[in-house]
Amino acid sequence: MHFAIIAKVLGILLMLFSLTLTPPILVSLYYGEQAHISFLLAFAITFSTGLFTWLPVHNVQSDLSTRDGFLITSLFWTVLALFGALPFIIAHSTQLSVTDAVFESLSGLTTTGATVLTGLDYLPRSILFYRQQLQWLGGIGIIVIAVAILPMLGIGGMQLYRAETPGPVKDSKLTPRITETAKALFFMYVALTAACAFSYWLAGMPPFEAIAHSFSTVAIGGFSTHDLSMGYYDSAPILLVSSLFMVLSGINFALHFVAWQSRGISHYLTDPEFRFYLTMILIGIVITVSYLASTGIYPAEKSILYGIFELISILTTTGFAVVDFTLWPTFLPYLIFMFAFMGGCAGSTGGGLKMIRVVLIMKQGLREIHRLIHPNAVIPIKLGRKTISDRVVEAVWGFFAVYVVSFLVMLIALLGLELDFVSAFTAVGACLNNLGPGLGAVAAHYGDIGDAAKWILCFAMLLGRLEVFTLLVLFTPMFWKR
Numbered sequence: 001m002h003f004a005i006i007a008k009v010l011g012i013l014l015m016l017f018s019l020t021l022t023p024p025i026l027v028s029l030y031y032g033e034q035a036h037i038s039f040l041l042a043f044a045i046t047f048s049t050g051l052f053t054w055l056p057v058h059n060v061q062s063d064l065s066t067r068d069g070f071l072i073t074s075l076f077w078t079v080l081a082l083f084g085a086l087p088f089i090i091a092h093s094t095q096l097s098v099t100d101a102v103f104e105s106l107s108g109l110t111t112t113g114a115t116v117l118t119g120l121d122y123l124p125r126s127i128l129f130y131r132q133q134l135q136w137l138g139g140i141g142i143i144v145i146a147v148a149i150l151p152m153l154g155i156g157g158m159q160l161y162r163a164e165t166p167g168p169v170k171d172s173k174l175t176p177r178i179t180e181t182a183k184a185l186f187f188m189y190v191a192l193t194a195a196c197a198f199s200y201w202l203a204g205m206p207p208f209e210a211i212a213h214s215f216s217t218v219a220i221g222g223f224s225t226h227d228l229s230m231g232y233y234d235s236a237p238i239l240l241v242s243s244l245f246m247v248l249s250g251i252n253f254a255l256h257f258v259a260w261q262s263r264g265i266s267h268y269l270t271d272p273e274f275r276f277y278l279t280m281i282l283i284g285i286v287i288t289v290s291y292l293a294s295t296g297i298y299p300a301e302k303s304i305l306y307g308i309f310e311l312i313s314i315l316t317t318t319g320f321a322v323v324d325f326t327l328w329p330t331f332l333p334y335l336i337f338m339f340a341f342m343g344g345c346a347g348s349t350g351g352g353l354k355m356i357r358v359v360l361i362m363k364q365g366l367r368e369i370h371r372l373i374h375p376n377a378v379i380p381i382k383l384g385r386k387t388i389s390d391r392v393v394e395a396v397w398g399f400f401a402v403y404v405v406s407f408l409v410m411l412i413a414l415l416g417l418e419l420d421f422v423s424a425f426t427a428v429g430a431c432l433n434n435l436g437p438g439l440g441a442v443a444a445h446y447g448d449i450g451d452a453a454k455w456i457l458c459f460a461m462l463l464g465r466l467e468v469f470t471l472l473v474l475f476t477p478m479f480w481k482r
Helices: 003-019 022-030 036-057 066-084 086-090 098-109 125-140 142-146 158-164 178-203 207-218 236-249 253-262 266-270 272-295 300-315 332-339 355-373 390-416 421-432 451-465 469-475
Strands: 381-383 386-388
Touching: 003 036, 003 066, 022 036, 022 125, 036 066, 036 086, 036 125, 066 086, 066 098, 066 451, 066 469, 086 098, 086 125, 098 125, 098 451, 125 178, 125 207, 178 207, 178 236, 178 253, 207 236, 236 300, 253 266, 266 272, 272 300, 272 332, 272 355, 300 332, 332 421, 355 381, 355 390, 390 421, 390 451, 390 469, 421 451, 451 469
Parallel strands: none
Antiparallel strands: 381 386
């Protein structure tokens, strides 16, 4: 383990993160608020900590090993959440406890969208902007952005990229060099954010709120500048714009990159994961809209609009709300919530298991059924025309097994803290899948649950964001052996 290099990388990344506190300072000054003082103090603490971590080891030159990559990734998300919590602790308008501030910060960075804050309509705009910005930075993954810079500092970035990138296939690159890959991903992310902000503005959002909501939409985060979330606007065009960009952000960004390069969209339809993703969205919409319309809760046009928006919001693990879907009748809230376990596509900003894993789990299940009938048959698993190796299928099943065990352990822990079953089950599911809103006591916000439960859910958010293995590998004795 190269601890000097790890300290060097963490120092650099902390200094880089401190620079992201500049936009909220400018927002505070523009609107004549006093919140910029808290951001300036947080900037000073974060930058100086990064600087003093980097200085003693700044001359060290070495390549990162795979183990170093895992440790840096997990450490940085943890450290970043702690320093990201500083403005929430210092600002007079929030003055959150350490637990609540870290929860809010980590929820933003992991694009979970679970919040402990209420009264958002009365908070300073700089604080609101900062929350949205945390999600935007978390969506692309600060470490993926940083790999475009670290190679220039003599530090290899591929190990970080492998640890950060979601999905079962870790080595696929859009361009031959990892630096160019990071730049390509960042460019697509910025372009999609700009298009989303412009569309929100055209649909009727004020400029500040259009930018703020574009951050959380493309990041599939779900933070809003209003307690009523998207329901505040009561606007069909805004809901349709949001639905479109949530769907686009849940697609593998590699497909967007190819579309940009080739100036065509035919490759979307040939991608098995995208087809399954679209199929699940359509099935969910049909069930949701049909049930809402048949029960007469809303008029037909509202049933269509609300059904489409809420299904897409939950399935993609965004977590925006237009109405309180938890009050919908019988099975519908639970059905919609279960869609979030699938989440977005690999290589997107979505959470959940990822659609590609669900496809492979289903195909493996069907193969085992066929083997019962034909024990000696050789039955390959294919995605499109590509045969998937048994090693990848085994890795997916291993991921699923650890995911389920982790879920159950945290569920039992929350039940031991006297949360009711519905609240505990959906809180773990919402945080592990980086969704945000749950059911029961965590439907509106997480401010009413105990501190111990919040720390467990913080761990769940990290597990979900870091794809389970990246974090859990640190708890194995083998990882620390020479």
